[in-house]
Amino acid sequence: MSRFSELLLSAVLLCGSPGAAEAAGHFPNLGRAATPDEVKAWDIDVRPDFKGLPPGSGTVAHGADVWEAKCASCHGTFGESNEVFTPLVGGTTKEDIETGRVGAYIRGDAPQRTTLMKVATVSTLWDYINRAMPWNAPKSLTHDEVYAVLAYILNLGDIVPADFTLSDKNIADVQKRLPNRNGMTTKHGLWDIKGKPDTKNVACMKNCTSHVTLASSLPEYARDAHGDLAEQNRKVGAVRGQHTGGDGDAVATVNPGVALMKSQGCSGCHGIGNGIVGPAFRDVAKRYKNDKDAESRLVGHVKNGSGGNWGDIAMPAQTQVSDADVTALIRWILSGSPEN
Amino acid sequence: MSQLPARPGRIRRAPEGFLSPRDIREVAAGRRDFLRNAFVAASTAVAGSSLALAAEGDPAILDLPEHSKTLGRPVAERPYGTPSQYEAGLRRRESPGLTRVAQSSVSFAPLQGMFGIITPSGLHFERHHQGWHDIDPARHRLMVNGLVKEARVYTMDDLMRMPSVSRIHFIECGANTGMEWGNVAVPTVQYSHGMLSCSEFTGVPLSVLLDDCGIDLKRAKFVFAEGADGSSMTRTISLDRALDDVLVAWGQNGEMLRPENGYPLRLVVPGVQGVSWVKWLRRIEVGDQPWATKDEAVHYIDLLPDGTHRQYTSLQECKSVITTPSGGQTLLDRGFHNISGLAWSGRGRVKRVDVSTDGGRNWRTARLETPVLTKALTRFNIDWVWDGSPAILQSRAIDETGFVQPSYAQLRAVRGTRSIYHNNAIQSWKLAETGDVSNVQVF
Numbered sequence: 001m002s003r004f005s006e007l008l009l010s011a012v013l014l015c016g017s018p019g020a021a022e023a024a025g026h027f028p029n030l031g032r033a034a035t036p037d038e039v040k041a042w043d044i045d046v047r048p049d050f051k052g053l054p055p056g057s058g059t060v061a062h063g064a065d066v067w068e069a070k071c072a073s074c075h076g077t078f079g080e081s082n083e084v085f086t087p088l089v090g091g092t093t094k095e096d097i098e099t100g101r102v103g104a105y106i107r108g109d110a111p112q113r114t115t116l117m118k119v120a121t122v123s124t125l126w127d128y129i130n131r132a133m134p135w136n137a138p139k140s141l142t143h144d145e146v147y148a149v150l151a152y153i154l155n156l157g158d159i160v161p162a163d164f165t166l167s168d169k170n171i172a173d174v175q176k177r178l179p180n181r182n183g184m185t186t187k188h189g190l191w192d193i194k195g196k197p198d199t200k201n202v203a204c205m206k207n208c209t210s211h212v213t214l215a216s217s218l219p220e221y222a223r224d225a226h227g228d229l230a231e232q233n234r235k236v237g238a239v240r241g242q243h244t245g246g247d248g249d250a251v252a253t254v255n256p257g258v259a260l261m262k263s264q265g266c267s268g269c270h271g272i273g274n275g276i277v278g279p280a281f282r283d284v285a286k287r288y289k290n291d292k293d294a295e296s297r298l299v300g301h302v303k304n305g306s307g308g309n310w311g312d313i314a315m316p317a318q319t320q321v322s323d324a325d326v327t328a329l330i331r332w333i334l335s336g337s338p339e340n
Numbered sequence: 341m342s343q344l345p346a347r348p349g350r351i352r353r354a355p356e357g358f359l360s361p362r363d364i365r366e367v368a369a370g371r372r373d374f375l376r377n378a379f380v381a382a383s384t385a386v387a388g389s390s391l392a393l394a395a396e397g398d399p400a401i402l403d404l405p406e407h408s409k410t411l412g413r414p415v416a417e418r419p420y421g422t423p424s425q426y427e428a429g430l431r432r433r434e435s436p437g438l439t440r441v442a443q444s445s446v447s448f449a450p451l452q453g454m455f456g457i458i459t460p461s462g463l464h465f466e467r468h469h470q471g472w473h474d475i476d477p478a479r480h481r482l483m484v485n486g487l488v489k490e491a492r493v494y495t496m497d498d499l500m501r502m503p504s505v506s507r508i509h510f511i512e513c514g515a516n517t518g519m520e521w522g523n524v525a526v527p528t529v530q531y532s533h534g535m536l537s538c539s540e541f542t543g544v545p546l547s548v549l550l551d552d553c554g555i556d557l558k559r560a561k562f563v564f565a566e567g568a569d570g571s572s573m574t575r576t577i578s579l580d581r582a583l584d585d586v587l588v589a590w591g592q593n594g595e596m597l598r599p600e601n602g603y604p605l606r607l608v609v610p611g612v613q614g615v616s617w618v619k620w621l622r623r624i625e626v627g628d629q630p631w632a633t634k635d636e637a638v639h640y641i642d643l644l645p646d647g648t649h650r651q652y653t654s655l656q657e658c659k660s661v662i663t664t665p666s667g668g669q670t671l672l673d674r675g676f677h678n679i680s681g682l683a684w685s686g687r688g689r690v691k692r693v694d695v696s697t698d699g700g701r702n703w704r705t706a707r708l709e710t711p712v713l714t715k716a717l718t719r720f721n722i723d724w725v726w727d728g729s730p731a732i733l734q735s736r737a738i739d740e741t742g743f744v745q746p747s748y749a750q751l752r753a754v755r756g757t758r759s760i761y762h763n764n765a766i767q768s769w770k771l772a773e774t775g776d777v778s779n780v781q782v783f
Contacts, residue, residue, distance in 0.1 A: 024490035024554035030498040031552060034483055034491040042483055042623050045564060045574065048632045084440050105647030118641065118649065121632040128634035131572040132470060138570035183648055184641070190653040190762060193580045197657060198754045199746035203694060203738055205703045212699030212732060215748070216523040216781040217770070218667070223527045223778070225436055229668035231429050232530065234453045238677060239669040241429070241452075242776060244527070268443045268471060276441055 046127040050171065053126065057167035058148025060155040066145050067152050070134045073277050073313055079156050084276050088115040089156040092179035097159060100182035116157040120184045122175045125150055136269050136277050255340050257332030264321050264329070272337045279310040281337040288334060298330045299323075429453075432463055435519070435531045443471035446513070448534030451663045451682070456709070457508070457717040459537035461593050466600050467513055467535065467614060469635070470571035475620055477596075477604035480568070482549075482588065486626035489554025496604055500590060502544040507587065507610070508716045510538040510684045512656045514613030514640050517763040524779050528668035532767065532779060533661045536682070538717035541608045542591025547583045550626065561628045565607050568622035574633040575616040576652065577609060579626075585610045585715075588621065610715040611686030612654045613761075615640055645756035658685035658745050659764035660693055660720070660737035666769055667779035674728040679706070683718045685739035690718040692738045697724060699732035699768065699782050700747070706735070731771040732782060748781050 025031065046052040068077065075081050079089035091114050096102045102117045104110035110117065119125060130146045132138045141149070151166035159177050160166065166174065175181065189195030224245040226232075233241030261267060261281075269277040288294035300306075303326055307314030318326070332338070395402050423430075432447040439445040447466040449459055466472075477496045485491035513535035519525040526532050550563070563582045567573040577586065587608040590596055597603040602619030609616045615635055630636070630652060641649040660683035665671055679697075683690040689712055694703035706722035720735070737745045748765040755762075770780040 024488065024492060024552060026552050027498075027502060030501055031492045031494045034485060034493045038483065038493065039485050039491050042566075043485055043625065044572075045566070045625065045631060045633070047627070047629055049629060051629075085444075101647065105643065108647075113643070115638050118638050120649075120651075121637055124632050124634055124637040127574075127631075128638075131574070132570060132634070135470070138470065138572070180649075184637075184651040185644075185648045186651055188642075188650045188653060190650070190655040190657070191578070193578065193584065195655065197743050199750045201736070201744035201746045201750055203692075203703075203736065203744050205694065207701060208703070209699075209701055212701065213783045214770075214780055215783045218524045218527055218779045222525055223668075226433075226527050226531060227436075229528060232433070232450065232452070232528065233429055233669060235426060235429070237453075239665050239671055239777075242668050242670055244668070262442065265443075265471070268441065271440075274440070 044127075044131055046123045046130070048121040048123045050123055050168070053123065053168050053171070054143050055168045056143040056147050057165050057169075058144045058146070058151050059165045060148075060151045060160065060162055062145075063148035063150070063152025063155075066141070066149050070137075070141075070313065071149065073275065073311060074135055079153055082112070083274065086114065087112065088153060090114045091117045092157055094158065096179035097177050100178065100180070102180045102183055105183070116153070116159075116179060118180055118183075120178060120181050122150075122154075122171060122178055125153065126171070134277075255332070255338050257329065257335075257337065258339055260325060260329055261332070264318070264325065266329070269315075272339065275310075277313055278315055281333045285334050285336050294334055295327070295330050298333070299326050302326050302330065430463070432465060432534075433530065435526060438519075444469055446515075446535060448530045449537050451529045451534050451536065451661070452666050452669065454663065455719075457538050457682070457711075457719050458593060459539055461539065461595070461598050461601070464537040464539065464592075464598065464601055465513070465535045468569075468600070469573055470569055472600050473569060473620065474599040475568065475604060480604050480620075480622070482605060482621060483623045484549055484553045484626070485623070486564070487556040487560045487628065488550070488626055489556070492553045494549070496590065499544060499588065499605070502548065504542055504544050504591075505587065506540055506542040506591065507585075507608075508538065508540045508711070508713050509608060509610045510536065510656075510715065510717045511608075511614045511617055512536045512659075512684070514615060514653065514656070514761040517765070517767075518760040520765075520781070521759055521763050522757040524781055526667075527779060529661060529663055529666040529767075532667065535614070536684075536717075538684075539592045540594070541587055541589040543587040543589030543608065546586040546588055546607070546624070549588060549624070550582065553626075555626055559628050560626045562626075562630050564623075564625040564627060564631050564633075565616070565618040565621060566623040566625070567602075567618045568620040572622075573615070573618050573635065574631065575618060576630040576633065576636060577612075577616060577654075581609065581612065581654075588624075611656060611688075613640070613656055616654060640761060642755065642759040642761045644759070653762055656684070656686035657762065657764045658687065658690070658737050658739040658743050659683070660690075660735040660745060661767045662695070662733050662735050662769060665733070665771065665777045667777055669777045671726060671771065671775035671777070673775075674726050677724045677726055679722045679724050679733065681706075681720055681735050683708075683720055683735070683737035684716065685737065685741075685743070686715060687743065688714045688740040690737055691740045691742075693718075693720040694736045694738075695720075695722045695724075696734045696736070697731045700734055700766070703736065726771070728773060730773055732780065733769045733771060733777075734766050736766050749783055 074084040075088055080087050091104050091110055092102055126146060129149055147166045151164055154160045155162055189197050228244055230241040230243045270281055272281050274280050302318050305315050305317035430450040430453040432449055434445060434447050449463050449465040480496055482494045516535035517532055520532055560579050562579055563577050565575055589608045590605055597606055605621045606619045607617050607621050636652055641651050642653050643649050660681060662679055662681035664680045679695055683693045693706045695706050696703045706720040709719040712718050745764060745766055751765045768780050768782045769777050771777050
């Protein structure tokens with residue numbers, strides 16, 4: 001037995017039999033008690049029974065303002081956008097709100113699953129908005145703003161009225177109106193450590209089937225949609241990759257500007273051809289096409305931050321990027337953001 | 341002709357064009373004289389240019405290469421070694437169009453070119469929910485709170501002084517093979533099965549930390565794991581699992597975790613889907629109810645035919661896939677081939693893998709290569725002589741509980757086609773007479 005496991009064993013022996021709440025701190029000089037302020041700073045989770053939910057409130061109207069400023073660029077004004085993330089709102093009915101089951105699933109006519117069609121616990125939304133939103137500045141909303149934004153989303157789904165004020169006092173009532181609140185099951189074998197499987201194949205070895213039917217094959221467009229497969233396989237060995245069409249091998253031909261843009265994290269907010277939180281690079285190039293001072297002005301926008309040019313969301317100063325890299329990035333953007 | 345392999349009788353199938361359709365038919369028919377003629381022509385050209393006498397044989401042997409006649413490069417020229425320039429094709433890649441923003445996306449491991457069971461750390465698949473960070477380990481902290489006698493804080497110094505263990509486990513995203521639930525969608529095993537990796541992880545058992553904080557075993561039912569990234573990824577883990585074999589890990593394949601894999605600290609939850617292996621782990625809370633966090637209430641829920649969603653699906657059931665040959669590849673020639681693949685089970689060890697080359701009519705049992713470890717990838721191999729006729733290759737794994745990997749028909753009979761998660765169906769690769777392998781599903 002190693003010295004360490006002896007230490008561990010004696011520590012376990014010292015604090016008595018398992019089952020009861022035990023003493024803490026078995027490793028001399030390893031770890032320490034957390035202070036109450038430290039626990040408060042990090043223990044931000046909110047459970048379905050609302051344990052952990054801080055007091056506060058927010059109106060649908062206030063939520064609409066916060067939404068337009070901080071959320072709409074990714075999620076769309078009405079939470080319907082499918083441009084950056086899957087839609088938050090849509091696909092639920094008054095009847096769903098009454099029954100707690102989303103009818104679109106049962107009828108099988110849901111083109112896409114939105115967040116409000118899926119979520120069964122309103123605490124989930126509060127917790128996630130609070131811990132992870134907005135996309136480019138997580139944990140920056142006040143508690144009241146989280147209540148307000150959530151109230152706005154719930155109103156878009158007709159779960160609460162337009163004049164509603166959501167608060168820690170009434171959120172349990174809102175829970176009773178979530179469209180998919182009765183749509184979850186934990187009766188399956190993939191959760192409990194001793195859970196039972198739901199498929200039962202048998203390991204037949206000989207003459208297991210009389211005929212084999214091709215049910216699905218790879219469509220030609222899908223074969224070509226992943227670049228040149230020959231470039232994704234080794235050039236020696238048992239096999240070679242097939243040459244496929246597509247738009248070439250992204251890795252082999254990538255423009256240095258794309259690599260720099262990604263490595264500096266620009267792609268979190270800007271797409272080449274599509275806006276995310278900020279504008280598309282190619283839209284920037286279009287706007288500044290005839291502007292001789294564009295380069296120096298845009299270098300300044302990146303280094304010092306800017307706002308008001310493309311919407312309500314300001315671009316934070318990117319002080320971590322070197323001058324040379326900023327200049328290279330701006331030149332790449334103004335040249336039309338070539339991808340290879 | 342310069343691209344011709346110099347080994348007589350060896351065919352490099354080449355859709356890029358030096359073989360005409362007629363040539364390809366000749367190869368398929370086993371008539372290969374034209375290639376031998378081509379070889380003679382090629383070696384004659386070599387003889388004419390560099391050798392006084394027409395020596396017969398492989399130029400790769402006859403013409404001493406530069407590396408046999410010159411001084412090589414010094415030690416430590418590359419203090420952190422990198423793969424050969426000739427291996428540049430084997431890298432993790434995104435599936436075009438799968439996601440819109442690369443900070444919340446996936447890159448797939450190139451299973452089609454890997455050997456054995458260990459995933460090189462630089463090829464480990466990635467899934468981030470709000471981008472990755474390279475966190476200063478000196479400033480990283482782990483807090484344990486909730487139903488414990490004392491909420492405690494540990495530095496990396498504290499954790500790395502504790503009694504550690506090293507264990508080899510697979511990690512598979514719950515959505516691995518998710519694009520294939522309804523029909524065939526992607527061309528290669530990298531995209532169909534590449535959210536799968538296997539590493540040796542080093543860390544302290546979570547049970548040791550829970551014990552160190554004085555967990556209240558009378559009331560505790562679940563633990564909650566939370567990351568330090570922007571998304572503060574959160575997942576609920578049942579207490580029996582948490583006390584079983586879960587690790588709080590800092591080591592991966594002999595070095596520290598890579599930043600993309602959670603440096604400096606992540607949870608390792610053997611047998612359970614990757615999303616629960618919380619990266620950049622900052623906090624463990626002990627509680628008496630599950631949390632229904634975003635990634636267990638909006639995503640990572642499995643839609644069933646009756647319109648309900650299975651919540652807290654966690655376990656990765658027994659599954660296998662042939663990696664060589666696999667979709668998007670071409671066999672060089674008829675004759676001997678080693679069919680090779682991977683098998684794994686979240687319930688324990690892989691007991692057996694059977695391979696079929698006729699679409700599931702008949703099966704033969706493959707060799708399992710050692711080590712065969714619990715909740716780890718297991719490499720299987722089986723000899724095969726291809727006679728040039730069409731074939732459909734499949735593998736079927738059985739784990740130590742006796743569970744047999746299901747067919748697509750069996751899986752869909754229970755779970756329909758609209759789920760995204762936990763697709764462990766038997767994979768089929770169709771081999772055409774040309775030697776081309778493609779992704780298919782069969783009944």
